[in-house]
Amino acid sequence: MRVTFVIYEDFQVLDLTGPHEVFGHAGGYDLRVVAPAAGPVRSSGGLPMHAAHGVADVPPDGVETLVVAGGRGVDAARRDAALVGWIADAARHARRVASVCSGVFLLGAAGLLDGRRVTTHWAREEQLRREHPEAAVDCDPIFVRDGRLWTSAGVTAGIDLALALVEDDRGRDAAHAAARELVMFLRRPGSQSQFSVPLWSRQPESDPIRAAVAAVQADPGARHALGDLADRAGLSPRHLQRRFAAELGVPPAAYVERVRVEAARRALAEGDEPVEALARRLGFGTGETLRRVFHRRLGVAPADYRNRFRGTREDA
CATH class of the missing domain: 3.40.50.880 (Class I glutamine amidotransferase (GATase) domain)
Incomplete structure (x- = not known):
């Protein structure tokens, strides 16, 4: 060849x-x-x-x-x-x-x-x-x-x-x-996207914000309301909101949503988990919420996203 x-x-x-x-x-x-x-x-x-x-x-x-x-x-x-x-x-x-x-x-x-x-x-x-x-x-x-x-x-x-x-x-x-x-992934994690978390997000500068970010990335589907993240960071909710936006360029709620979207994209591309179950596991609550978020951020429904990415390798 x-x-x-x-x-x-x-x-x-x-x-x-x-x-x-x-x-x-x-x-x-x-x-x-x-x-x-x-x-x-x-x-x-x-x-x-x-x-x-x-x-x-x-x-x-x-x-x-x-x-x-x-x-x-x-x-x-x-x-x-x-x-x-x-x-x-x-x-x-x-x-x-x-x-x-x-x-x-x-x-x-x-x-x-x-x-x-x-x-x-x-x-x-x-x-x-x-x-x-x-x-x-x-x-x-x-x-x-x-x-x-x-x-x-x-x-x-x-x-x-x-x-x-x-x-x-x-x-x-x-x-x-x-x-x-070559010590490479055959399918690198998140390989469906050029815009995985390390690319679109700034890195936190302080230990309290690092702790909050690490918690979100470790388990996107857990409770990550402002008060929960403030507790993990050891800051008041108002102080966390201000520091988080200053260091990462986005407020905590927007960051959490984007990390969850990234996790959903990986799951849709790499597995067959039903959309409703995936939405519950990743903190969206319902499949309808996940669909709304996908349409707002990506302009496509979760099921269509799954079909589109799989087609990049299977279309003849």
Whole structure:
């Protein structure tokens, strides 16, 4: 099985090396790196990588799996007519086409996003929506599969994507073995979202607020009213409210709700627990409350969220 990586000046080096290591540890893959011209290619961090092939040297009909790296150089790269044309030709012959992070913009320049559900790094979501209204942009998942087109979020998400491609080729056991070798999760906790708690939340600065936050994260479904959190922090409710908002940027009630939503998203994506039972376990009280919160925060019902995320791996 052959995997062809596309890089260019100022590409993100981990977009190449992360997936390359996954395929290398899985074994059985013929890996090659292609650039606009063969030779050294500077990454955005300054680390040079060697491309053994230029696009003019690689017949597009010899590409089986195509993986396009992202990086800050992607905007210049998509103005390279020869590179974009080669990607478009290779995509017509490839069994699968994938992008990491902002590499999706090169796929867009090659005309490959029409009617497709895709993702990218959260910081470029609005740009992707604006420049490619023909695509259905969903920047919640770590990666998205739409038929033979696979796209992923930023940087390390390329590793998740590569593990899923290995699983698609050779089954769960082979992908799991590669993940263990790399000391990676085959399915990282919360892998359905780029916006897990450590990303969207500031870190508390003081021990009392750390204690309150730790209690919420340890058991999202427990009682976390203002008075309960104040008791855990050893502060008065008014003092906790003020300190919590100052250190984390949100009031306690909003923080608790968001942590519960994150826990619900993981549970919906990874299990079959009924929505009503899940709502009770995670502190929402009723399934109707959970549905209202999901519609307000995510614009989708819990059942639809479960179906959507599972479809990122199962759609053919």
